[in-house]
Amino acid sequence: MPIISSLAGASSRGFGSFKNLISASSVASFDSIATTTLSSPQSTLVVGSIPGTYQHLQIRGILKSTAIPGGTPRLYFNNDRTANSYSMHEIFGNGGGSTGVNQQFNLDAIYASLGSQNTTQFGAYVINIFDYASTSKSKTIQFIHGFDSNASGYVSFSTGMYTSTNAITSFGITPQQTANFDTGSTMAVYGIKA
Amino acid sequence: MALTYEPISQGIVSSLAAYFEFTNIPNTYTDLVVVADCKYNSGGGDLNWRINGDTGSFYSWTRFEQLNSNRANTTTLINTTDATQQALIIGHFFNYANTGVQKVVLSQSGNVQQNVGLSVGTWRKTDAITSIQIYAELSGAQWAIGSRFSLYGIKAA
Numbered sequence: 451m452p453i454i455s456s457l458a459g460a461s462s463r464g465f466g467s468f469k470n471l472i473s474a475s476s477v478a479s480f481d482s483i484a485t486t487t488l489s490s491p492q493s494t495l496v497v498g499s500i501p502g503t504y505q506h507l508q509i510r511g512i513l514k515s516t517a518i519p520g521g522t523p524r525l526y527f528n529n530d531r532t533a534n535s536y537s538m539h540e541i542f543g544n545g546g547g548s549t550g551v552n553q554q555f556n557l558d559a560i561y562a563s564l565g566s567q568n569t570t571q572f573g574a575y576v577i578n579i580f581d582y583a584s585t586s587k588s589k590t591i592q593f594i595h596g597f598d599s600n601a602s603g604y605v606s607f608s609t610g611m612y613t614s615t616n617a618i619t620s621f622g623i624t625p626q627q628t629a630n631f632d633t634g635s636t637m638a639v640y641g642i643k644a
Numbered sequence: 645m646a647l648t649y650e651p652i653s654q655g656i657v658s659s660l661a662a663y664f665e666f667t668n669i670p671n672t673y674t675d676l677v678v679v680a681d682c683k684y685n686s687g688g689g690d691l692n693w694r695i696n697g698d699t700g701s702f703y704s705w706t707r708f709e710q711l712n713s714n715r716a717n718t719t720t721l722i723n724t725t726d727a728t729q730q731a732l733i734i735g736h737f738f739n740y741a742n743t744g745v746q747k748v749v750l751s752q753s754g755n756v757q758q759n760v761g762l763s764v765g766t767w768r769k770t771d772a773i774t775s776i777q778i779y780a781e782l783s784g785a786q787w788a789i790g791s792r793f794s795l796y797g798i799k800a801a
Contacts, residue, residue, distance in 0.1 A: 543708025
């Protein structure tokens with residue numbers, strides 16, 4: 451069984467043979483902008499002062515609620531909760547044997563569980579926001595999210611739109627109902643260069 | 645800004661292989677991303693993730709695939725999609741080095757002929773992830789020559 455050396459001291463192996471293809475070149479096109487990790491339960495996760503110097507944003511993290519039902523969290527930009535500013539579509543699975551679809555529009559935020567609808571295991575999410583700094587078009591986002599807690603689960607591929615043409619400079623998530631996001635929940639914002 | 649999306653390791657199958665495994669994964673990143681561009685030599689069923697060589701019943705997963713098909717299971721691995729045909733699977737392993745949380749994995753997947761899907765899996769242990777094994781659901785299947793597996797690290801500020 452060959453051991454393949456690579457960057458960062460990691461190695462790859464298998465029952466068979468492999469060629470190592472890693473190269474030591476890294477391209478600086480994906481930068482960490484800001485990270486929030488909750489040290490105590492909070493009702494919102496917010497990152498502000500996002501610079502307009504990238505082409506796209508990616509937001510990644512894990513979430514858990516302090517209580518169920520917490521409802522479906524609201525995802526919003528620029529602290530804008532104006533009615534009719536958001537819409538969303540999703541396809542989801544919950545282990546129930548059939549795949550579901552959902553569409554909502556004329557919203558005051560994008561409705562997205564982002565894996566938070568659980569009090570035991572963390573769920574996770576990856577959100578891509580395209581052309582977030584544009585001042586000439588509405589913003590589109592695409593995201594995957596879900597949780598699995600051994601006896602139940604929910605996983606979703608979703609899209610959303612923010613109708614404003616303002617550049618996005620902040621991003622927030624808040625629960626629909628009174629539950630908080632639990633300690634250890636995270637939000638990490640990355641900038642992607644074209 | 646810190647450079648944060650870095651290649652850690654990559655391998656390409658040069659002779660049939662029963663499994664592929666990234667080992668000695670450093671704990672210096674926040675998330676891991678595994679990209680599997682792969683195919684079985686024959687049969688094989690779904691592609692599975694196994695963490696730290698753990699064969700216990702500490703895993704569960706929920707997924708949907710194609711249309712009108714979604715599944716959930718409690719098992720000894722995290723299941724993704726069928727790789728009998730050429731398949732691409734991107735697995736996101738969150739907070740993999742954090743010893744305070746159980747681990748969650750989101751996997752986007754599809755193959756060229758029959759399905760596309762998304763799965764979420766949990767490994768109900770708080771150990772840091774130091775190895776990820778990638779193997780076939782059905783015994784006897786092997787990774788075909790040319791299958792490529794890449795591991796990236798993402799570091800938050």
